[in-house]
Amino acid sequence: MADSERKKSVYKLDFTHDSTIVVSALVLLFVGVLLLLLGHCYFKGTVSVILSGFASILIFSSAYGFVNELFLKKQFMQTLESAIFKIFRIKEKHDSIVHAGLAEIISYWSQNAIVDRMEIAKKCTILCIHNHDFFKVNYEKIIKMINANMSLDLIVINPDSKFVDACGEKFEGYDREQVAQRITTCIDGILCEKIYLGIEEESRERFKVYTLNHGLGYSAYLFDDTELWVCPFGCSKSKTTPPVYVYRKAVGGDHFYFDDMDCLYDSVEPVDFKKIMAARNR
Numbered sequence: 001m002a003d004s005e006r007k008k009s010v011y012k013l014d015f016t017h018d019s020t021i022v023v024s025a026l027v028l029l030f031v032g033v034l035l036l037l038l039g040h041c042y043f044k045g046t047v048s049v050i051l052s053g054f055a056s057i058l059i060f061s062s063a064y065g066f067v068n069e070l071f072l073k074k075q076f077m078q079t080l081e082s083a084i085f086k087i088f089r090i091k092e093k094h095d096s097i098v099h100a101g102l103a104e105i106i107s108y109w110s111q112n113a114i115v116d117r118m119e120i121a122k123k124c125t126i127l128c129i130h131n132h133d134f135f136k137v138n139y140e141k142i143i144k145m146i147n148a149n150m151s152l153d154l155i156v157i158n159p160d161s162k163f164v165d166a167c168g169e170k171f172e173g174y175d176r177e178q179v180a181q182r183i184t185t186c187i188d189g190i191l192c193e194k195i196y197l198g199i200e201e202e203s204r205e206r207f208k209v210y211t212l213n214h215g216l217g218y219s220a221y222l223f224d225d226t227e228l229w230v231c232p233f234g235c236s237k238s239k240t241t242p243p244v245y246v247y248r249k250a251v252g253g254d255h256f257y258f259d260d261m262d263c264l265y266d267s268v269e270p271v272d273f274k275k276i277m278a279a280r281n282r
Helices: 001-012 019-041 048-101 111-119 132-147 163-170 176-198 201-205 256-267 273-280
Strands: 102-106 123-127 149-159 209-211 219-221 228-230 244-249 268-272
Touching: 102 111, 111 132, 111 219, 111 228, 123 256, 132 149, 132 176, 149 163, 149 176, 163 176, 176 209, 201 209, 209 256, 219 244, 219 256, 228 256, 256 268
Parallel strands: 123 149, 149 209
Antiparallel strands: 102 244, 123 219, 209 268, 219 228, 228 244
8 A cells, every 4th residue: 555545544634733722822912911911010019029920921932832743743643644654664565575485584694503503403404506605614513413313315416417508607716627526525425424334224214315317596504394594695706605594394485485495306316326336335
């Protein structure tokens, strides 16, 4: 609803001076001046003092009422009106955010924040290009989480997919072969050799890795199928730390990103760690 329409439908007040009060103030002012003249011109002594004092009170009261009605009250009501309309505009913005399911914005992506959130989750799904450095630094913590009954699904880009070409062109300091090598090293050297083999054998079924054969518009971290952290990719080649958009199903909205994550499983291939280990032992 536009502000002009809201003014008509919600606030039907006229923020001008009240003519009745203004007339009353002018009458009191006239009476005060009249009593002041009578006290000075026709009476002396105590009566003159009483009339002059009473006249002064009337003059002051009428002047204060006049100023208050014309200026102070009008200014107050205009300030109040502005504040109320501001609340309505904030409410409208809030409704649009809630409709999208957005619950929070974290200023920048942080490994520590991701790990802290993973530690209180029972299930986590990670979507990324490779996250080589993240797993290299935090693999011991991830092993403990999985051994403690957390399930982890990881979806990374297939190093042989055409999207790797675009990654090589996008990220400064990397070409296609380097990006593909980072993905392969992450899968074979960290995810398989360190995490998979480091997990207790009875817990390995809770650690699954998939490769994706098409491009990504964002990276994401899904916790317990109820909270999703989305990290957008920048358009420039410079490496910057993006903000994190936190979506929660409890907030409501259309759950676009939750649905998008679910659909990814139709386009992935599972990584066979036993096959990787067998190839190494040949």
